[in-house]
Amino acid sequence: MAMDSSAKVIDGKSVAKQIRDEITAEVSRMRESIGVIPGLAVILVGDRKDSATYVRNKKKACESVGINSLEANLPEDSTEEEVLNYIAGYNDDPSVHGILVQLPLPSHMNEQNILNAVRIEKDVDGFHPLNIGRLAMRGREPLFVPCTPKGCIELLHRYNVSIKGKRAVVIGRSNIVGMPAALLLQREDATVSIVHSRTSNPEEIIRQADIIIAAVGQANMVRGSWIKPGAVIIDVGINPVEDPNSPRGYKLVGDVCYEEAIRIASAVTPVPGGVGPMTIAMLLQNTLISAKRVHHFE
Numbered sequence: 001m002a003m004d005s006s007a008k009v010i011d012g013k014s015v016a017k018q019i020r021d022e023i024t025a026e027v028s029r030m031r032e033s034i035g036v037i038p039g040l041a042v043i044l045v046g047d048r049k050d051s052a053t054y055v056r057n058k059k060k061a062c063e064s065v066g067i068n069s070l071e072a073n074l075p076e077d078s079t080e081e082e083v084l085n086y087i088a089g090y091n092d093d094p095s096v097h098g099i100l101v102q103l104p105l106p107s108h109m110n111e112q113n114i115l116n117a118v119r120i121e122k123d124v125d126g127f128h129p130l131n132i133g134r135l136a137m138r139g140r141e142p143l144f145v146p147c148t149p150k151g152c153i154e155l156l157h158r159y160n161v162s163i164k165g166k167r168a169v170v171i172g173r174s175n176i177v178g179m180p181a182a183l184l185l186q187r188e189d190a191t192v193s194i195v196h197s198r199t200s201n202p203e204e205i206i207r208q209a210d211i212i213i214a215a216v217g218q219a220n221m222v223r224g225s226w227i228k229p230g231a232v233i234i235d236v237g238i239n240p241v242e243d244p245n246s247p248r249g250y251k252l253v254g255d256v257c258y259e260e261a262i263r264i265a266s267a268v269t270p271v272p273g274g275v276g277p278m279t280i281a282m283l284l285q286n287t288l289i290s291a292k293r294v295h296h297f298e
């Protein structure tokens with residue numbers, strides 16, 4: 001059977017490492033010339049295991065590039081007011097250049113109130129409605145672009161995938177990935193379609209795409225037969241599936257059936273090792289951008 005051996009793995013892990021090295025150099029240049037160390041504050045409410053893992057990874061990543069990290073771990077039954085008090089403290093703390101409230105929040109909290117409270121100058125997640133609004137408008141610039149979609153576009157750039165004039169399909173319309181990913185692709189002059197749970201005949205639309213960004217959170221949902229030969233696939237999904245052979249009892253897979261996709265696409269991001277590490281690298285980059293901006297350092 002002829003197999004397309006030209007399909008390329010898009011190595012997010014190694015690109016993320018490269019970006020962290022660039023950030024490390026910038027952080028030390030900044031420290032040496034103006035004595036400022038960028039700082040990131042992470043607020044984690046509750047004890048979801050996946051969230052705790054992500055927060056731990058973010059902290060490790062900060063350390064690896066010389067960014068200061070502060071962490072607030074609040075119990076699951078905290079009040080919204082307590083979270084808002086932490087945000088207010090970090091908003092006023094000049095050593096904090098970025099504030100991230102780990103999502104999802106416990107269901108008794110109003111996510112919108114909490115995201116609105118983060119000073120937009122410190123909104124390194126890019127989730128403040130004013131940042132999203134600017135992202136959606138032509139001729140406007142947000143202060144920060146959300147990390148996961150930014151990481152997706154960065155991967156396309158670093159692998160020299162041209163976006164201008166291409167057909168791009170985003171699968172999923174979440175506020176934190178699908179929607180901003182579609183806006184970013186449009187800013188890069190792609191022709192963008194968004195496919196979601198109510199789309200009739202999604203396969204037909206996906207099959208027209210030169211670039212696919214999949215962000216639905218359903219293991220192996222996109223099959224090989226849905227993919228146009230030569231398409232580039234960015235898989236944002238991180239789905240645990242049972243795996244008795246893994247020491248943890250599960251393994252992580254994407255939204256795209258990787259084994260099928262790699263035969264048909266020209267390039268695919270793996271899970272793990274694709275978009276995940278890029279998300280964290282972009283968070284560090286946003287924190288550096290924030291610190292440079294307040295201190296007028298370039």
Ligand SMILES: Nc1nc(=O)c2c([nH]1)NC[C@@H]1CN(c3ccc(C(=O)N[C@@H](CCC(=O)O)C(=O)O)cc3)C=[N+]21
Pocket residue numbers: 053054057100101102103104125147148238252271272273274275276277279280
């Ligand atoms: N306010 C907020 N900002 C976020 O950026 C945010 C969030 N909330 N909530 C949850 C999602 C998810 N997320 C990930 C980051 C890194 C990996 C990552 O590094 N993944 C590794 C493997 C992880 C593993 O092995 O468990 C990989 O894909 O290679 C995954 C997922 C950030 N998120």
